[in-house]
Amino acid sequence: GSPFVLCPNRACPAQVSMKIQHFVGRKMMDIDGLGEKLIDRFLELGFLTDVPSIYRLPSRRNELITLERLGEQSVDNLIRSIEASKERDLGRFLFALGIPEVGERSGRDIARDLRTLDAIRHADYDTLVALNNIGPRTAAEIQEWFAEEENIRVVDDLLALGVKPVESEGPESLDFAGQTYVFTGKLEKFSREAAEALVLRFGGKAAGSVSKNTTALVAGPGAGSKLKKAEELKVAVMTEEEFLAMLPEGSLVEPA
Numbered sequence: 244g245s246p247f248v249l250c251p252n253r254a255c256p257a258q259v260s261m262k263i264q265h266f267v268g269r270k271m272m273d274i275d276g277l278g279e280k281l282i283d284r285f286l287e288l289g290f291l292t293d294v295p296s297i298y299r300l301p302s303r304r305n306e307l308i309t310l311e312r313l314g315e316q317s318v319d320n321l322i323r324s325i326e327a328s329k330e331r332d333l334g335r336f337l338f339a340l341g342i343p344e345v346g347e348r349s350g351r352d353i354a355r356d357l358r359t360l361d362a363i364r365h366a367d368y369d370t371l372v373a374l375n376n377i378g379p380r381t382a383a384e385i386q387e388w389f390a391e392e393e394n395i396r397v398v399d400d401l402l403a404l405g406v407k408p409v410e411s412e413g414p415e416s417l418d419f420a421g422q423t424y425v426f427t428g429k430l431e432k433f434s435r436e437a438a439e440a441l442v443l444r445f446g447g448k449a450a451g452s453v454s455k456n457t458t459a460l461v462a463g464p465g466a467g468s469k470l471k472k473a474e475e476l477k478v479a480v481m482t483e484e485e486f487l488a489m490l491p492e493g494s495l496v497e498p499a
Contacts, residue, residue: 256286259293262341266294270347271339272328276321284310295400301325329406333360336408340398342388344381352376353385359410364389364398419447423456427470428463430483441490453478461486 263282267274274297285291288310290303300307301322308318331339334351345353356374357363363385371382388394424442426435426449433441438461439449453460453472460466460473460480473480 256283259291260286262294263291263297265341266339267297267328268339271335272331273324273335274321274328275324276317277324293400294397295404297325298329298401298404298406330409333363333408333410336360336406337363340388340394342385344384349376349381354408354410360398360408364395419445422447422458423450424448424486425450425453425457425460425469425473426463427460428466430461430463432483432487438486459486 260279260282263277263286264279266272267277267282277297282291285300290300290307291297304318304322307313307321308315332351332354334347334354336350337345337353338347338350352375353363353371357366357370366386368382368386371377371385372379374382377385389398419442422442424439424447426438430438442449447458450457453469453476455476455478457473457476457478460469460478461483462470462473462480463483470480472478
């Protein structure tokens with residue numbers, strides 16, 4: 244279930260604490276040093292009031308270092324961590340917002356397909372439901388979440404406080420159009436099917452045999468006759484690592 248159903252009143256400290264804990268989590272904004280105890284303490288003292296208030300903490304450094312059991316070093320480490328989190332990628336930012344049904348993977352998929360926060364905020368149900376791996380329920384939840392005034396305020400405040408989610412490069416940054424790849428041997432990171440599907444997704448062709456039209460042969464250990472043929476035809480041969488290095492980050496997700 245969702246961690247946000249503790250008490251129906253949004254402003255109740257337990258709710259706010261859970262939201263902040265989720266937001267700063269390792270797979271979300273990854274703000275180190277802001278654990279549950281400190282969050283609750285900051286809420287009590289009024290240093291934290293909602294998620295965006297995390298980004299107001301750096302300006303209160305002088306007050307924070309006077310707190311018991313904190314001290315300059317831990318406050319400065321926390322501030323560094325808060326500043327660093329301003330540029331997490333968009334998929335993680337979506338996951339961090341705590342939109343029901345949006346997890347690590349769906350956040351990444353939505354960010355990759357829609358590319359900008361603006362496009363996601365204004366996407367209608369039909370756009371969302373047509374995305375990869377996004378079902379009707381998730382699409383409805385995202386649309387409802389971005390229609391709520393309180394949530395819009397949170398996102399606007401975060402942006403105003405300097406949070407700049409790094410937007411996905413998206414498929415266009417990698418263009419395999421007119422290129423043909425052949426895979427052979429044992430691939431470590433993914434199945435041959437998944438590799439071929441990736442080439443197709445980025446507009447290329449995947450073939451079963453090497454010819455003079457092959458752009459490159461991706462060869463894993465145990466590559467046999469195809470490797471010989473590629474060498475005869477002077478077709479480029481790459482390792483799986485080299486092939487992976489060409490892909491935008493996050494594009495290699497095995498179908499669940």
